[in-house]
Amino acid sequence: MAKVTLKSVKKNYGPVKAIHGVDMEIADGEFIVIVGPSGCGKSTLLRMIAGLEAITEGEIVIGDRVVNDIEPADRDIAMVFQNYALYPHMSVHQNMSYGLRIRGMDKANIEKRVQRAAEILQLQPYLQRKPRELSGGQRQRVAMGRAIVREPSVFLFDEPLSNLDAKLRVQMRLEIKRLHQQLGVTSIYVTHDQVEAMTLADRLVVMNQGRADQIGSPFDVYGNPATTYVGGFIGSPAMNFLSCRVETGTGGPKAVLADGTALMLPAEWTPPAGNYTIGIRPETMRIARPGETAQLHLNVDVAEELGADTLLHGKLGDEDLVARVPSHAGYHDHSRPGLMIDIARAHLFDPESGLRIAL
Amino acid sequence: MIERRPVANAFGHLMLVAMIIIVAFPIYLAVVAASHTIQDVSQTPMPLLPGAELLTNTARALFDGPQLVGVSGATPAIVLMMNSLIMAIAIAVGKIIISLLSAFAIVYFRFPLKNFFFWMIFITLMLPVEVRIIPTYKIVADLGLLDTYTGLVLPLIASATATFLFRQFFMTVPDELVEAARIDGAGPMRFFWDILVPLTRTSIAAMFVIQFIYGWNQYLWPLLIASDYKYQTIVLAIGRLIRAPDAFYEWPVIMGMAVLALLPPVLVVVLMQRWFVKGLVETEK
Numbered sequence: 001m002a003k004v005t006l007k008s009v010k011k012n013y014g015p016v017k018a019i020h021g022v023d024m025e026i027a028d029g030e031f032i033v034i035v036g037p038s039g040c041g042k043s044t045l046l047r048m049i050a051g052l053e054a055i056t057e058g059e060i061v062i063g064d065r066v067v068n069d070i071e072p073a074d075r076d077i078a079m080v081f082q083n084y085a086l087y088p089h090m091s092v093h094q095n096m097s098y099g100l101r102i103r104g105m106d107k108a109n110i111e112k113r114v115q116r117a118a119e120i121l122q123l124q125p126y127l128q129r130k131p132r133e134l135s136g137g138q139r140q141r142v143a144m145g146r147a148i149v150r151e152p153s154v155f156l157f158d159e160p161l162s163n164l165d166a167k168l169r170v171q172m173r174l175e176i177k178r179l180h181q182q183l184g185v186t187s188i189y190v191t192h193d194q195v196e197a198m199t200l201a202d203r204l205v206v207m208n209q210g211r212a213d214q215i216g217s218p219f220d221v222y223g224n225p226a227t228t229y230v231g232g233f234i235g236s237p238a239m240n241f242l243s244c245r246v247e248t249g250t251g252g253p254k255a256v257l258a259d260g261t262a263l264m265l266p267a268e269w270t271p272p273a274g275n276y277t278i279g280i281r282p283e284t285m286r287i288a289r290p291g292e293t294a295q296l297h298l299n300v301d302v303a304e305e306l307g308a309d310t311l312l313h314g315k316l317g318d319e320d321l322v323a324r325v326p327s328h329a330g331y332h333d334h335s336r337p338g339l340m341i342d343i344a345r346a347h348l349f350d351p352e353s354g355l356r357i358a359l
Numbered sequence: 360m361i362e363r364r365p366v367a368n369a370f371g372h373l374m375l376v377a378m379i380i381i382v383a384f385p386i387y388l389a390v391v392a393a394s395h396t397i398q399d400v401s402q403t404p405m406p407l408l409p410g411a412e413l414l415t416n417t418a419r420a421l422f423d424g425p426q427l428v429g430v431s432g433a434t435p436a437i438v439l440m441m442n443s444l445i446m447a448i449a450i451a452v453g454k455i456i457i458s459l460l461s462a463f464a465i466v467y468f469r470f471p472l473k474n475f476f477f478w479m480i481f482i483t484l485m486l487p488v489e490v491r492i493i494p495t496y497k498i499v500a501d502l503g504l505l506d507t508y509t510g511l512v513l514p515l516i517a518s519a520t521a522t523f524l525f526r527q528f529f530m531t532v533p534d535e536l537v538e539a540a541r542i543d544g545a546g547p548m549r550f551f552w553d554i555l556v557p558l559t560r561t562s563i564a565a566m567f568v569i570q571f572i573y574g575w576n577q578y579l580w581p582l583l584i585a586s587d588y589k590y591q592t593i594v595l596a597i598g599r600l601i602r603a604p605d606a607f608y609e610w611p612v613i614m615g616m617a618v619l620a621l622l623p624p625v626l627v628v629v630l631m632q633r634w635f636v637k638g639l640v641e642t643e644k
Contacts, residue, residue, distance in 0.1 A: 050538075050542065051541075051542075052538050052541065052542075071541070072538075072541050072542045073541060073542060073543065073544030073545075074544075077542070078542065079538075079539070079542050081535045081538070081539060082535075083533065083535055084535075085533065085535035085536050085538065085539040086539075087536065087539075087540075087553075087554055088558065089554075089557040089558055098543050098545075098553070099542070099543035099544055102543060102544045102545055102549065103544060146539075146543075
């Protein structure tokens with residue numbers, strides 16, 4: 001077990017900059033999830049930690065060794081790949097023990113470790129089977145077993161669940177979580193699935209075009225996104241972004257939206273007057289109760305029924321807005337509900353840089 | 360594809376049967392000729408039904424060799440076949456080993472002029488033995504390898520075809536497998552033996568069949584290299600037998616020898632057919 005430190009790690013492919021300098025401290029036993037859309041550099045970053053990609057600049061420290069020039073096999077890590085990468089001609093047992101056999105570990109010890117991993121992952125009945133005789137979920141467990149038997153100080157997961165169907169994914173997600181609680185090994189997990197990211201992570205790293213936009217607990221990243229990008233990426237449906245003009249005056253600050261709607265901001269907010277982007281999560285809006293003066297009226301184009309909730313998609317001026325309301329609210333396509341906004345949970349962002357304004 | 364077209368089906372079958380007859384008839388005739396006494400075979404028309412002498416004639420071919428009246432000495436087929444076998448197996452195995460290693464180098468390593476070397480290998484695909492036979496002969500002769508097994512095998516052992524085939528196969532092996540092996544601590548040769556070679560085994564089998572037959576059927580090269588009968592191959596010997604001038608041919612024994620010459624390649628194909636087909640059509644991953 002070990003902590004992992006990245007010090008302004010950069011990666012260039014020729015003139016193309018893939019990673020622009022990432023700094024991160026990962027505590028011993030922490031579960032870190034790196035999340036972002038495809039092409040944001042999250043897999044590259046993981047592969048640099050694994051030693052499969054060279055580091056252009058910066059330092060990666062695992063435990064208290066700088067590992068920049070150390071072979072993957074000697075970094076004391078184990079990796080689980082997206083397509084499992086099991087050796088097709090070896091049995092489950094051979095797959096799991098291969099790394100140990102190469103290291104020249106004695107047979108009794110190998111057997112002990114394989115049996116223990118098989119027990120944890122419920123793979124005992126399959127030890128003599130070939131990977132092609134296993135289902136996707138079982139293969140994924142073998143891939144994890146191969147990582148477990150090495151007893152590494154860091155686990156690396158590269159989108160391990162994206163080849164599984166939805167139901168299995170939920171199940172394996174729980175298993176990974178349990179496994180981490182059981183073994184307590186530092187884990188770095190790459191995914192593009194924000195649900196996986198939110199549920200698994202102790203801390204979340206949101207990557208955006210080779211930069212880490214925000215590093216924080218899932219709750220923090222969700223509640224206080226550092227940029228419009230993070231707000232738009234984490235949360236489903238995404239945060240609504242509306243352009244607004246903040247005016248300060250008697251009665252406190254207010255945000256005037258493009259269609260003229262004025263929203264009173266909390267009195268303790270003291271942004272200078274000017275243009276901003278206001279970020280409002282769909283679930284912080286509700287239907288105005290009878291007798292309440294609605295803060296805004298939404299022209300609903302489409303009402304999407306999800307069962308527990310209904311998503312009201314509509315337009316406010318030219319800008320899209322989605323509100324998430326309980327499904328019994330009874331609003332349908334082309335209705336015009338009045339909405340209330342929990343404005344204390346909204347955020348103001350700089351319209352140019354996308355950075356959140358500290359209030 | 361499931362299509363129900365009885366006329367087309369019948370036609371297809373008819374064509375196949377006709378082709379099989381065309382291909383099989385000369386072989387049948389050879390077997391028939393090997394099963395009669397020399398007197399029976401020398402009649403016109405030649406008998407078309409098998410006789411009773413097949414075992415005697417093939418046994419004579421195998422252990423004594425056909426006697427040519429007016430030509431002294433005979434090489435028993437067993438010696439010739441042993442030579443052919445040594446040559447064919449050495450060529451097939453050698454080609455596979457060299458091709459595997461060179462394809463491994465080309466696919467998995469970065470070295471200067473890599474592409475240049477690959478294309479050099481690839482270009483030699485277009486140069487069959489016959490084209491480069493004179494310089495090759497000169498080199499082998501200068502090295503003192505005439506009338507040796509080394510001389511028979513060595514110039515035929517490098518194979519662009521096999522290198523190319525293995526290269527194509529290696530390129531379909533997912534990168535993650537290489538990376539998983541790296542993380543497991545397998546060095547390059549370890550990866551080659553433990554993972555790449557087992558994965559390639561069906562292709563290796565297919566290559567073995569093709570190259571064994573290639574080696575077995577070699578005619579021109581042994582003709583130049585093996586002047587001593589001790590190193591002659593069976594294909595070469597059959598060719599020589601029917602070119603002896605003014606000789607009285609022992610046809611049944613010669614045909615027995617021809618049938619014997621057919622057997623090892625047939626055996627290799629039959630025994631390895633399952634693997635052979637797998638290797639050509641399937642990429643096992």
